[in-house]
Amino acid sequence: MIELKRAGFSYGGGAILADVDLHLTKGSFHFLTGPSGSGKSTLMKLCYQALFPSAGTIKVFGKDVRAMTHDDIAIIRRRIGVVHQDCQFLDHLSLAENVLMPSQVSGRDLNDDLQNMNQLLNWVGLTKQINALPPQLSGGERQRAALARALILSPDVILADEPTGNVDWEMGQKLLSLLIELNKMGKTILIATHDMNLIRVAKPQVAARVLRIQDKRIVSGGADL
Numbered sequence: 001m002i003e004l005k006r007a008g009f010s011y012g013g014g015a016i017l018a019d020v021d022l023h024l025t026k027g028s029f030h031f032l033t034g035p036s037g038s039g040k041s042t043l044m045k046l047c048y049q050a051l052f053p054s055a056g057t058i059k060v061f062g063k064d065v066r067a068m069t070h071d072d073i074a075i076i077r078r079r080i081g082v083v084h085q086d087c088q089f090l091d092h093l094s095l096a097e098n099v100l101m102p103s104q105v106s107g108r109d110l111n112d113d114l115q116n117m118n119q120l121l122n123w124v125g126l127t128k129q130i131n132a133l134p135p136q137l138s139g140g141e142r143q144r145a146a147l148a149r150a151l152i153l154s155p156d157v158i159l160a161d162e163p164t165g166n167v168d169w170e171m172g173q174k175l176l177s178l179l180i181e182l183n184k185m186g187k188t189i190l191i192a193t194h195d196m197n198l199i200r201v202a203k204p205q206v207a208a209r210v211l212r213i214q215d216k217r218i219v220s221g222g223a224d225l
């Protein structure tokens with residue numbers, strides 16, 4: 001689904017990532033770890049074309065990102081659901097409107113996605129908060145809402161950047177269960193996290209590979225993981 005070969009990236013100064021090889025095959029489940037500032041979010045952004053590689057190649061659904069037109073990128077973004085580290089809601093819009101935003105941006109008929117939105121909010125346990133504004137939601141509710149929004153277009157791949165970063169252990173477990181359930185439905189999942197306990201809990205439940213960014217490159221997780 002997403003393949004990086006010897007990919008490198010720099011924001012203009014020194015390299016943040018170099019010679020990164022990563023292959024997210026269909027239905028796979030990966031955790032991405034590494035110290036703060038090691039480049040996890042940057043790597044995620046390369047996977048959904050918010051950034052483009054400075055070196056090497058990245059193919060998404062078989063197409064080289066450098067050969068993509070704006071239309072190609074728009075189509076690809078519909079197939080990749082992103083749970084951003086800071087959720088990125090529009091605070092003046094209701095939860096329902098925020099969850100429907102990807103649908104609106106991609107020019108779909110909102111009526112087609114209303115039922116989907118209701119089902120997703122039910123699935124993440126936020127039906128009662130449907131008319132709430134994002135600042136009225138708790139940290140855990142916001143993270144679950146961000147997951148619902150990432151799923152509104154029924155993507156094939158879900159990229160979640162610290163999806164349990166601002167929630168307590170119990171809510172982290174709930175979010176993890178939702179992501180495992182999605183993987184069992186065939187979705188390809190990549191989760192960036194600092195939380196080694198989350199990975200330890202996930203490992204018996206799902207065939208997850210643990211990757212770590214170290215010295216700008218991807219290496220496999222530690223032997224204890």
Ligand SMILES: Nc1ncnc2c1ncn2[C@@H]1O[C@H](COP(=O)(O)OP(=O)(O)OP(=O)(O)O)[C@@H](O)[C@H]1O
Nearest residue numbers: 011016034035036037038039040041042043085194
């Ligand atoms: N827009 C930007 N412009 C310049 N440098 C940036 C930009 N975004 C990130 N960086 C730098 O790139 C490096 C990697 O950042 P990134 O956010 O990818 O790390 P991370 O592993 O996700 O960190 P964290 O775990 O703290 O979220 C950091 O040194 C950061 O300061």
